[in-house]
Amino acid sequence: MIIEKVNINNINEVTLTAYLLDNSSAFSNITTRPAVLIFPGGGYYHTSDREAEPIAMAFLAEGFNAFILRYSVGEDITFETSFKDAEDAIAMLKNNSTKWNIDENKIAVIGFSAGGHLAAALGTMGKNRPNALMLGYPCILSSMSNILAFPVPSLDKKVDELTPPTFLFSTFDDQLVPIENSILFMKALSEKNIPFESHIFQRGTHGLSLGKSLTSSGMKSFVDNDFAKWFDLGISWLHKVIGDYEANKES
Numbered sequence: 001m002i003i004e005k006v007n008i009n010n011i012n013e014v015t016l017t018a019y020l021l022d023n024s025s026a027f028s029n030i031t032t033r034p035a036v037l038i039f040p041g042g043g044y045y046h047t048s049d050r051e052a053e054p055i056a057m058a059f060l061a062e063g064f065n066a067f068i069l070r071y072s073v074g075e076d077i078t079f080e081t082s083f084k085d086a087e088d089a090i091a092m093l094k095n096n097s098t099k100w101n102i103d104e105n106k107i108a109v110i111g112f113s114a115g116g117h118l119a120a121a122l123g124t125m126g127k128n129r130p131n132a133l134m135l136g137y138p139c140i141l142s143s144m145s146n147i148l149a150f151p152v153p154s155l156d157k158k159v160d161e162l163t164p165p166t167f168l169f170s171t172f173d174d175q176l177v178p179i180e181n182s183i184l185f186m187k188a189l190s191e192k193n194i195p196f197e198s199h200i201f202q203r204g205t206h207g208l209s210l211g212k213s214l215t216s217s218g219m220k221s222f223v224d225n226d227f228a229k230w231f232d233l234g235i236s237w238l239h240k241v242i243g244d245y246e247a248n249k250e251s
Contacts, residue, residue: 001060006092012072014085016092019056019066020100029245034106034238035093036064037130041113041207044073044082044149050209050217051112051136058210062235063245065102067093071118075149079121086122094128106242110134110234113177113207117144117152120185123166124158132241133166134234137174137206140181147176159188166196167237169230171204197237201227 002020007013021033036059040051047070056066071085090107097104109130111119116138123133142154166189170182179200189196204227209215211228 008069008085008088008092009072012074012077012081012085013070014072015070016089017056017068017070018100019060019068021060021063021065023101029247030063032097032101032103032106033063033065034108034242035100035102036066037089037093037107037109038066038068039071039086039109039111039115039118040068041111041115041136042073043147044079044114044117044152045075046073047071047115048112048207048209050207050215050222051115054210054215055110055112058231064108065100071115073149078150079152082118083121083125086118087126087128090122090126090128090130106131108132108134108238108242110136111138112136112209114139114148116140117148117155120155121153121158124155124160124163129162130164132238133164134238135166135168135182135185136230137170137177137208138168138181138185139177140185144177144181156184156188159185159192159194161192161194163189163192163194165241166194167234168196168198169201169227169234170199171201171206171208171227173203174206176206195241197233199230199233201230203227 004018040047042048069089072081094104116135145151211224216222
């Protein structure tokens with residue numbers, strides 16, 4: 001595996017870290033790979049390590065090349081600055097698709113919480129849209145601005161015909177980001193006839209990440225075996241949306 005870090009915005013220390021799987025003759029059915037661009041959460045105050053490299057490692061194990069964007073954060077910046085980082089990141093993936101051995105038509109973007117807001121913004125407002133959108137307990141509504149580092153737009157109002165198919169996962173119990181954020185985004189997708197799949201788990205606190213002990217920081221509340229199923233469900237959904245590697249040889 002090759003790991004490469006690229007500076008996107010030197011002023012705000014914005015970086016894109018690429019995790020690139022090796023090529024091998026043992027994988028004769030693989031030419032280019034799908035890519036996943038990861039936006040960790042953190043309320044736009046910081047970017048969570050718990051929703052960064054562990055997510056990349058999980059996707060790498062499924063054959064994706066993975067990219068983590070550490071976008072601009074803090075009360076001294078604006079949503080527009082973070083949004084530009086997201087647009088620059090997906091443009092960089094497309095412009096370097098040959099170098100990074102990725103299929104520019106198979107790029108998924110996944111975001112968590114505030115990172116989910118940024119991912120949803122890219123999927124609804126971006127000049128370059130991803131081919132698939134995955135949102136984990138996302139902030140969607142402008143009313144969430146009161147817990148974020150700066151004011152944000154309501155993205156259910158931005159859904160259009162170019163918004164990509166979307167996979168949402170969240171919990172009814174989330175006390176920080178109310179479930180209405182996901183529900184109103186789903187309603188907007190439905191009104192625009194955008195395909196989506198959603199899993200609203202009954203139990204689970206905010207910020208579960210993979211829902212496993214390895215992403216729990218030792219906290220029992222961040223471990224939930226039911227919620228952890230979102231990842232396998234999401235991979236199955238991605239295969240429907242952007243395809244899987246061919247495996248049809250008899251011997």
